[in-house]
Amino acid sequence: MRKTTAVLFFTSLLLPASLATAAGASAASLPGEVPAAGACADASGVTVVVDLTDLGGDVVVSCADGDPATGRQALVDAGFTVADSTPGMICAINAAPDPCPETFDGSYWSYWSAEADADWTAYAVGAGSSDPVPGAFEGWRYNDGSTGPGLAPAALEAADPAAGAATETAAPAAPVAADPSDESGSSSWATVAGLGVLAVLLASVLVMVRRRRAAGQPDDDGRG
Structure with a gap:
C-alpha cells in the first residue's frame, strides 16, 4: 500500500x-511583439499601430502620451524600438525583420496616418519630419507600401476600453526578435x-x- x-x-x-x-x-511571443498597453484614451496622445502580419506576427497597438514632436518620436514613446539601415531610415521595428535587410527586396516599413473616423493615408514625408497631432493615429506596416495597417482606427474607436482592443498591443519592454532556430x-x-x-x-x-x-x-x- x-x-x-x-x-x-x-x-x-x-x-x-x-x-x-x-x-x-x-x-511564446510571436516575432516583434511585446506586452500589452493599448490605444490612447480620447486625445491624450498619439495611437501607434504597427502591423506585423507580413512578418508572422499580429497588429500591435500602443499609445504615445502627450504631443510627440515627430512620428519617429511617437513610435519610440509608444514603447517600440527602432533600428536604422542608414541614418533616418527605419529598417526594423522591435527587431522585425531580423536581421535588417542589407539590400532592398521590395518590402519596407511603410508609414501611414489617419484620423479617428478615416482610412489610412500614406505619409508624403518621413517619420523624422512628420508632426502627429494628439488624438490622431500613426500606422506602420512592413510591405510594398500599397496597403496600410490591417486594423482601421474606427475599429479601435469602437472597441470597449474596459475590455481592451481586439488585437495584440504594445508597451515599453525589451523587443522579442524572430529566431529561425x-x-x-x-x-x-x-x-x-x-x-x-x-x-x-x-x-x-x-x-x-x-x-x-x-x-x-x-x-x-x-x-x-
Missing part, C-alpha cells in the same frame, strides 16, 4: 508542473508526450489497486 500511495503522490506532483510547462510554451514547437510536442506518459502511469496504478482489492490480495507492504 505504501508503494502504491507513493507512486500516486509523485504522479500528482508531476502533472501540475507539466501542465504549467505546456501553458508557458503555448504563450527557435524550437518552441518541438518543446510543446515533448511536453504533450510527457503528459501522455504520466496519464498512462496514473491509470495503470489505479487499475492495479482495483484488481488487488477485487481479488482480496494484500498490498505491497503485506497488509490487506
Whole structure:
C-alpha cells in the first residue's frame, strides 16, 4: 500500500508542473511583439499601430502620451524600438525583420496616418519630419507600401476600453526578435508526450489497486 500511495503522490506532483510547462510554451511571443498597453484614451496622445502580419506576427497597438514632436518620436514613446539601415531610415521595428535587410527586396516599413473616423493615408514625408497631432493615429506596416495597417482606427474607436482592443498591443519592454532556430514547437510536442506518459502511469496504478482489492490480495507492504 505504501508503494502504491507513493507512486500516486509523485504522479500528482508531476502533472501540475507539466501542465504549467505546456501553458508557458503555448504563450511564446510571436516575432516583434511585446506586452500589452493599448490605444490612447480620447486625445491624450498619439495611437501607434504597427502591423506585423507580413512578418508572422499580429497588429500591435500602443499609445504615445502627450504631443510627440515627430512620428519617429511617437513610435519610440509608444514603447517600440527602432533600428536604422542608414541614418533616418527605419529598417526594423522591435527587431522585425531580423536581421535588417542589407539590400532592398521590395518590402519596407511603410508609414501611414489617419484620423479617428478615416482610412489610412500614406505619409508624403518621413517619420523624422512628420508632426502627429494628439488624438490622431500613426500606422506602420512592413510591405510594398500599397496597403496600410490591417486594423482601421474606427475599429479601435469602437472597441470597449474596459475590455481592451481586439488585437495584440504594445508597451515599453525589451523587443522579442524572430529566431529561425527557435524550437518552441518541438518543446510543446515533448511536453504533450510527457503528459501522455504520466496519464498512462496514473491509470495503470489505479487499475492495479482495483484488481488487488477485487481479488482480496494484500498490498505491497503485506497488509490487506
